[in-house]
Amino acid sequence: MVFRQRVVGKRSWRDFATLIFLGMLLTCVLPVAAHHSYPPLLTEDGEEVIRVFDASIELFRLLNPHSAMIINVTNDSGVPEDWLIEMSANFSLSREGWSDDTLKSGEKVTIAVLASPSPNRGRLRAVLVPGEAQDEPSRLLVAYGIRGDTPVMRRLRDRLSTCPDIEARLDRSACFSVDADTLLALQREFPGSMGYVMP
Amino acid sequence: MRPLVSFSLVLGLLVHAEVFGQVERSPGDDPAPDFSGTYVGVRDFVRPNTYPLTAEGQRSLGAHDPYAGDPREFDCLEEPMPQLILWGHAVIQITHEDDAVLMKVERGATIRTIHMDVSEPLGDQPSTAKGYSLGLWSGNVLSVETTHLLGGVLSAVQGHPVSSEARFTERYWRNAGESSLQMELVVHDSVNYTQPVTFEREWRLSPEEQVQDYDCFSLELDESGPVDIDDLRRRLEQQ
Numbered sequence: 001m002v003f004r005q006r007v008v009g010k011r012s013w014r015d016f017a018t019l020i021f022l023g024m025l026l027t028c029v030l031p032v033a034a035h036h037s038y039p040p041l042l043t044e045d046g047e048e049v050i051r052v053f054d055a056s057i058e059l060f061r062l063l064n065p066h067s068a069m070i071i072n073v074t075n076d077s078g079v080p081e082d083w084l085i086e087m088s089a090n091f092s093l094s095r096e097g098w099s100d101d102t103l104k105s106g107e108k109v110t111i112a113v114l115a116s117p118s119p120n121r122g123r124l125r126a127v128l129v130p131g132e133a134q135d136e137p138s139r140l141l142v143a144y145g146i147r148g149d150t151p152v153m154r155r156l157r158d159r160l161s162t163c164p165d166i167e168a169r170l171d172r173s174a175c176f177s178v179d180a181d182t183l184l185a186l187q188r189e190f191p192g193s194m195g196y197v198m199p
Numbered sequence: 200m201r202p203l204v205s206f207s208l209v210l211g212l213l214v215h216a217e218v219f220g221q222v223e224r225s226p227g228d229d230p231a232p233d234f235s236g237t238y239v240g241v242r243d244f245v246r247p248n249t250y251p252l253t254a255e256g257q258r259s260l261g262a263h264d265p266y267a268g269d270p271r272e273f274d275c276l277e278e279p280m281p282q283l284i285l286w287g288h289a290v291i292q293i294t295h296e297d298d299a300v301l302m303k304v305e306r307g308a309t310i311r312t313i314h315m316d317v318s319e320p321l322g323d324q325p326s327t328a329k330g331y332s333l334g335l336w337s338g339n340v341l342s343v344e345t346t347h348l349l350g351g352v353l354s355a356v357q358g359h360p361v362s363s364e365a366r367f368t369e370r371y372w373r374n375a376g377e378s379s380l381q382m383e384l385v386v387h388d389s390v391n392y393t394q395p396v397t398f399e400r401e402w403r404l405s406p407e408e409q410v411q412d413y414d415c416f417s418l419e420l421d422e423s424g425p426v427d428i429d430d431l432r433r434r435l436e437q438q
Contacts, residue, residue: 068431091413
């Protein structure tokens with residue numbers, strides 16, 4: 001090992017160090033985060049299309065590199081459709097407290113998705129899952145377009161408490177607890193289908 | 200006289216050995232620091248404000264369509280360098296072996312080998328997504344040089360190109376009194392950039408974290424048409 005280091009050092013180490021030094025001198029730097037692509041469906045004005053459904057969850061799996069949910073909806077013409085809804089990776093969501101039971105098969109939900117050019121594919125923006133018992137609060141799970149330090153997230157944080165079992169420590173998702181009275185107040189303040197999670 | 204000559208000879212040899220030893224001793228001869236542990240990359244890392252693109256680099260960047268589909272995202276292909284270690288949420292486990300430093304990267308269940316026992320890659324070394332990495336201790340700094348790359352982009356969204364002739368140099372070190380690792384990654388690619396391009400990132404030592412299993416499931420999406428839900432349902436139920 002020592003011999004190898006000497007050989008490398010004589011061969012190229014000085015050039016190697018010089019290039020690093022030049023790189024530091026010549027390059028300005030700014031902080032950002034890396035991410036991957038998703039083809040959003042855009043309006044003529046370049047806005048992302050958000051669609052809202054009353055849906056039934058058929059299947060939900062935490063997966064890498066993207067978790068997946070199949071939902072059954074009825075389109076505007078009254079025709080049943082099945083959609084694929086994508087979410088963040090298992091390795092992120094599971095660290096925030098998600099499991100395969102976070103969304104259960106057969107649950108009736110209201111869901112907002114970022115549409116894609118594919119007619120039955122979207123990314124989860126938010127899903128409202130009613131409580132199992134009448135007096136149990138609903139859960140509002142939010143993801144793409146909302147997570148992180150966004151106006152919608154600040155709006156929700158100001159008005160709602162968070163769920164005990166999901167912690168948004170990676171900013172991949174967040175979960176809010178919504179009782180019936182609070183939901184009514186939100187709907188009045190932000191009218192429209194899931195207006196409280198709209199930009 | 201003879202004892203004096205012998206004494207002088209021995210003394211001379213000792214002095215020579217000491218001086219020679221000092222000249223020949225590289226910083227790496229000291230015990231290398233132990234970077235073993237599990238680390239989480241700090242999400243906001245540092246990248247160039249501007250990229251000094253060559254004409255070819257500008258052409259490649261202009262031709263990149265971030266929405267044309269990133270096969271790495273859905274088809275479970277090997278994540279290329281440097282995206283492998285520049286992901287937003289990245290967990291790595293570093294272990295030291297006699298002849299290598301291993302980086303187990305959670306994303307893609309990738310094992311990255313930094314060879315510490317050879318001076319240069321073999322002549323017929325194939326090009327791969329990870330490339331071939333040679334390591335060198337310089338004092339408390341682990342320096343890595345990576346070559347034999349397939350080429351592609353630095354980031355699927357931004358699309359800044361990397362040629363197969365590119366070379367990456369990385370440095371890893373700990374600041375005094377800190378357990379975090381600091382990383383500097385420099386892209387040397389004269390095909391696409393007129394100057395080296397530098398990234399910086401902090402890796403927080405996180406003993407409470409574990410590199411999780413990464414079972415990849417391709418959604419096998421064809422972005423030109425509707426999702427085949429029946430096929431997807433069948434594959435998910437078998438999964």
